[in-house]
Amino acid sequence: MAIVKSRLLQKIYKKYPNFYKKDLEKFFNIILEEIKYSLKKGERVELRGFGTWSTHIQKARISRNPKTGEKVDTPEKKTIHFKFGKELFDKINNEKK
The missing domain is CATH 4.10.520.10 (IHF-like DNA-binding proteins)
Structure with a gap:
């Protein structure tokens, strides 16, 4: 069974309960966007x-x-x-x- 983004975020929420869910989701999205942006630039x-x-x-x-x-x-x-x-x-x- 594949792991999808929502399940991965749930696991992160459970592991780090001190952080707000919305902050962890924003951080995760920023990382993914930076990976996409760098690949688009050919890096x-x-x-x-x-x-x-x-x-x-x-x-x-x-x-x-x-x-x-x-x-x-x-x-x-x-x-x-x-x-x-x-x-x-x-x-x-x-x-x-």
């Missing part, structure tokens, strides 16, 4: 121990529609690449459930 975002986001440019190409087989021009676009950090890798792979 790399690194959270030590968690991971790194970066953008890659996918070149324009001619692809095919699998249903009809006709050629389709696919324009150049940016994609987001995430590489997880060592601590996150270790936690995922070595922790007992």
Whole structure:
């Protein structure tokens, strides 16, 4: 089951009851907006121990529609690449459930 933003915020609220819910939500939204803004500018975002986001440019190409087989021009676009950090890798792979 995937964790959604609202559930993640609920967990943060429970862990830090001394903060107002609206302040924690604003702080969380600010972090997400800064990550988006940096990626849009083409910068790399690194959270030590968690991971790194970066953008890659996918070149324009001619692809095919699998249903009809006709050629389709696919324009150049940016994609987001995430590489997880060592601590996150270790936690995922070595922790007992």
